[in-house]
Amino acid sequence: MKVFASSALSASPVLAPSRARRIAERTALVLLGTLFVAVCAHVSIPLWFTPVPVTLQTFAVLLLALLLSPRWSAVTLCAYLAEGAAGLPVFSPVGVPTLLHLFGPTGGYLLSYPAVAWLTGSLFRRLRRPNAPGLTAALAAAAVGDCLILLSGAAWLAILTHQSAATVFLLAVAPFVPGEILKVIAAAGAVSGLRRFRRFAPSLPE
Secondary structure, eight states, X not given: OHHHHHHHHHHHHXXXXXXXXXXXXXXXXXXXXHHHHXXXXXXXXXXXXXXXXXXXXXXXXHHXXXXXXXXXHHHHHHHHHHHHHTTOTTSOSSSSOGXXXXXXXXXXXXXXXXXXXXXXXXXXXXXXXXXXXXXXXXXHHHHHHHHHHHHHHHHHHHHHHOOOHHHHHHHHTGGGHHHHHHHHXXXXXXXXXXXXXXXXXXXXXX
16 A cells, blocks of 8 residues: 555656646647637728628638647637637727627627537548548538538628528628638648648647
């Protein structure tokens, strides 16, 4: 018994720093992820005919969803929304600030991000083959996730404005389809390229 207690005590100083380091690494990863989404959100172009601007946010969401595990990509996007609700300037500069941004015309897109990240990441991991770059799987998963973002944004805008389905489609979906296709391809291509480096994947938390 004394030998067991002695070995346990001698091991605890090693385990504690290891666990603390793991927590610190994952916290840093989440914060870097939210920073990346915030930077992409500020690449924003307002359109005169719709309250929804063109941004790179969806690219960031899809890239994180494909790159991280489903759980950690969802956690990162939840943290991003929490930062914006707390008043940090992480949302697009177009529109109302802070918490009100989540209830504005683009609220449907924003609120869908955590669920979309989890679903996209889960679908990607289900479709991909272990030893392949996974370009086809990434394209399929990112396309599904992007469609859900657009549908969520359109549904929210319809509730908010009481416009017809055709009008909402022209305001919230149709203008963004070409750009969203490019974002899906870019996110899938980036992750497929990174997966070619076999030493990269184990560093991401599951």
